Amino acid sequence: MNAHDSERVAGLLEDAGYARVPEGATPDLVVFNTCAVRENAADRLYGNLGHLLPSKKAHQGMQIAVGGCLAQMEREQITRRAPWVDVVYGTHNIGSLPKLLERARERREAQVEFEETLATFPSLLPARRESPYSAWVSISVGCNNTCTFCIVPSLRGTERDRRPGDILEEIGQLVDQGVIEVTLLGQNVNSYGSEFGDRLAFGKLLRACGQIEGLERVRFTSPHPRDFTDDVITAMAETPNVMPSLHMPLQSGSDAILRAMRRAYRRERYLTILENVRSQLPQAAITTDIIVGFPGETEADFADTLDVVRQARFASAFTFQYSIRAGTPAATMDGQVPRDVVQDRYERLVALIDEISTEENEKQDGTVVEVLVAEGEGRKDAATRRMSGRARDNRLVHFVPYPPSADGSGAGAAAPRPGDVVTTRITHGAPHHLIADGAPLDVRRTRAGDAWESRRAAAASAASTATAHGGATPVPVLLGMPARRG
Numbered sequence: 234m235n236a237h238d239s240e241r242v243a244g245l246l247e248d249a250g251y252a253r254v255p256e257g258a259t260p261d262l263v264v265f266n267t268c269a270v271r272e273n274a275a276d277r278l279y280g281n282l283g284h285l286l287p288s289k290k291a292h293q294g295m296q297i298a299v300g301g302c303l304a305q306m307e308r309e310q311i312t313r314r315a316p317w318v319d320v321v322y323g324t325h326n327i328g329s330l331p332k333l334l335e336r337a338r339e340r341r342e343a344q345v346e347f348e349e350t351l352a353t354f355p356s357l358l359p360a361r362r363e364s365p366y367s368a369w370v371s372i373s374v375g376c377n378n379t380c381t382f383c384i385v386p387s388l389r390g391t392e393r394d395r396r397p398g399d400i401l402e403e404i405g406q407l408v409d410q411g412v413i414e415v416t417l418l419g420q421n422v423n424s425y426g427s428e429f430g431d432r433l434a435f436g437k438l439l440r441a442c443g444q445i446e447g448l449e450r451v452r453f454t455s456p457h458p459r460d461f462t463d464d465v466i467t468a469m470a471e472t473p474n475v476m477p478s479l480h481m482p483l484q485s486g487s488d489a490i491l492r493a494m495r496r497a498y499r500r501e502r503y504l505t506i507l508e509n510v511r512s513q514l515p516q517a518a519i520t521t522d523i524i525v526g527f528p529g530e531t532e533a534d535f536a537d538t539l540d541v542v543r544q545a546r547f548a549s550a551f552t553f554q555y556s557i558r559a560g561t562p563a564a565t566m567d568g569q570v571p572r573d574v575v576q577d578r579y580e581r582l583v584a585l586i587d588e589i590s591t592e593e594n595e596k597q598d599g600t601v602v603e604v605l606v607a608e609g610e611g612r613k614d615a616a617t618r619r620m621s622g623r624a625r626d627n628r629l630v631h632f633v634p635y636p637p638s639a640d641g642s643g644a645g646a647a648a649p650r651p652g653d654v655v656t657t658r659i660t661h662g663a664p665h666h667l668i669a670d671g672a673p674l675d676v677r678r679t680r681a682g683d684a685w686e687s688r689r690a691a692a693a694s695a696a697s698t699a700t701a702h703g704g705a706t707p708v709p710v711l712l713g714m715p716a717r718r719g
């Protein structure tokens with residue numbers, strides 16, 4: 234969600250006349266879009282702000298803005314601890330950023346602005362999309378749940394739902410621009426519709442996405458087991474472009490801990506959902522989030538988590554060691570678990586998950602998968618001469634992109650582009666990815682690949698114009714550090 238907010242910030246700034254500085258140049262503006270979920274987020278922010286101070290002093294007129302969840306949490310403290318920050322804005326007023334920057338410049342004093350409720354739905358703001366083939370689409374913001382470990386509701390507010398027509402229109406426009414995959418975003422996508430009184434709205438939205446011509450892949454995150462109803466499973470199964478993958482946060486396998494977390498489902502309900510998903514979508518890969526060492530967690534509670542993990546057979550899991558988040562109810566609960574105990578349980582959990590995901594991935598050996606080629610998914614691709622992307626079930630696949638050639642380099646063959654679709658056979662299942670080391674069975678060039686190629690050509694032409702003009706021509710804003718034009 235934060236990555237998508239950054240796309241909105243970048244789009245907004247680009248609309249206001251800013252452009253990204255060339256690599257290595259000193260920017261006129263630095264925006265930090267912060268997240269408060271991770272431990273030490275505040276320390277890292279103040280550390281980064283401190284590092285920037287010498288550049289700010291040396292570069293007259295440079296501005297620094299801080300937004301996102303941590304800004305919402307820290308508020309005025311940021312300008313107290315780092316008085317060289319120019320703008321602090323909250324999660325509800327991203328749209329005010331250009332205006333606040335201007336005001337800070339004119340008045341020569343820091344501007345701090347927070348709205349208590351959402352003024353403009355972020356999806357109404359312009360966006361500068363990071364990927365030309367795959368896009369995030371917000372369907373709701375905020376959350377009506379009160380999980381005791383979570384800071385989100387107090388920082389992002391209660392759930393606000395976008396109208397289905399707005400969402401479908403945005404997806405239609407993205408598809409027209411070349412996008413073939415969308416991920417629907419919400420803190421709890423399954424409660425989508427609660428604001429406008431339609432409990433079946435999410436399943437209907439999935440089915441409506443199935444009607445959009447040219448949209449090949451639909452994903453969503455995150456569902457919540459409490460609200461995950463059978464109509465959604467059926468909509469997934471009956472809508473061919475909804476992908477057979479499900480990220481279903483478990484958090485704990487112990488009913489006592491789920492109660493303490495204020496998660497309104499129990500282990501049996503969770504396992505029943507997975508059973509229902511697998512009966513309708515046998516090929517679905519299911520992933521999860523688990524917190525270890527929540528206050529009061531006993532060895533027996535932890536054993537319950539291991540037991541659910543064994544039964545659920547997750548394709549992979551994000552595992553977290555519980556640590557105190559100031560401002561959450563769990564922060565002051567009795568029974569905080571000692572660090573060494575948390576560490577020990579964490580290691581046992583990770584070992585079990587790795588064992589199961591390896592077994593599940595090994596079962597993929599010999600299967601044929603369709604991979605949407607991605608950019609930046611395989612760190613070792615250059616060394617291994619592979620490319621990477623996601624299978625329909627969202628497993629990461631590193632594959633050989635070329636048909637065999639005499640010297641094994643694939644020279645002469647047209648390489649698939651990010652956004653193209655490659656069909657290949659899996660030759661090895663590792664714990665966190667799949668390998669396909671045979672020649673691809675099919676390479677389908679797509680509109681998304683064309684869009685990627687056009688964007689690359691535009692960037693190359695901007696760069697060569699910049700070189701011809703002594704590096705003065707700005708390139709479009711992406712994520713990161715924009716500089717003001719002119």
Ligand code: SF4
Nearest residue numbers: 376378380383385420
């Ligand atoms: Fe936080 Fe998710 Fe719980 Fe909402 S459902 S309170 S976002 S953990």
